[in-house]
Amino acid sequence: MVSKLDLYKVFCKVGKSESFSEAAKELYMTQPAVSQAIKQLEKELDTRLFNRTPKGVSLTNEGNLLFEYANSAINLLHVGEEKILEFKNLTTGELKIGVGDTISRYFLLPYLEAFHNRYPNIKFTIANGTTIELCSILKSGGVDIAICNLPIDDPTLELRPCFEIQDTFVYGERFKKILAKPLSLHELVKLPLIFLESKSNSRKYVEDYLISKGIQIAPEFELGSHDLLLEFAKINLGIACVTKEFSQDYLTKGLLSEVQLTEEIPRRNVGVCFLKSVPLSPASTKFVEIVENEQL
CATH class of the missing domain: 3.40.190.10 (Periplasmic binding protein-like II)
Structure with a gap:
């Protein structure tokens, strides 16, 4: 079954060439098939689109009107196909x-x-x-x-x-004596803690793990960014729960130290x-x- 789009493609080719035979060559169709497609479109629209002459065909007034829209639409489809190829080839997007x-x-x-x-x-x-x-x-x-x-x-x-990544706890100069030896999580949560705000997925992961161990937390500070955790810990406002891999600069420079825990929080x-x-x-x-x- 010939689609409506195929009929319009045939119509535009005939409209441009003003010849059924030329359109048939360009579309790799037989001339009778082209003629039949035009007849089908004219029947569906109940409108004569071409004047037939011994020298070929020419668009009627109605055909001219339709040709402007149909040709523009088909050109836009070609542009769309080219854009799709560009997207696939990652040359745009x-x-x-x-x-x-x-x-x-x-x-x-x-x-x-x-x-x-x-x-x-x-x-x-x-x-x-x-x-x-x-x-x-x-x-x-x-x-x-x-x-x-x-x-x-x-x-x-x-x-x-x-x-x-590994969740860990870090601290500043003020807590060095208290944290000179390894601590259990139960001992750690007795100290002033700094956590991300409760809606954070990182906070939820650590808190859920602590709850599974029967440990409840009541942070001194709940902050909106990881960088603030590090800065608050650096000025000795508490012990911050941070991501170790994202805190290396502070640890390497000695601005903060890592709490030595007797058990690590599972990696994620x-x-x-x-x-x-x-x-x-x-x-x-x-x-x-x-x-x-x-x-x-």
């Missing part, structure tokens, strides 16, 4: 990523740089938020992928762990998240490959 400030700063930037060096025509859009906020943005279509603190319990999301991961129900774009696929497979 946009990559929308959801990520928190800390993961962006300490993990994601080298991967953004590597991707941009290979595909400079792909535009980045970055949305910031907590893991919970990013999952919501992801499910609403606001971003293509999100880089989040795992674990996440959501069956609609595909989760790809890609970087292992930073990972790439995307909707199971929506295929990744070529740009998103390539970016996930870089994050998963390359050591930068």
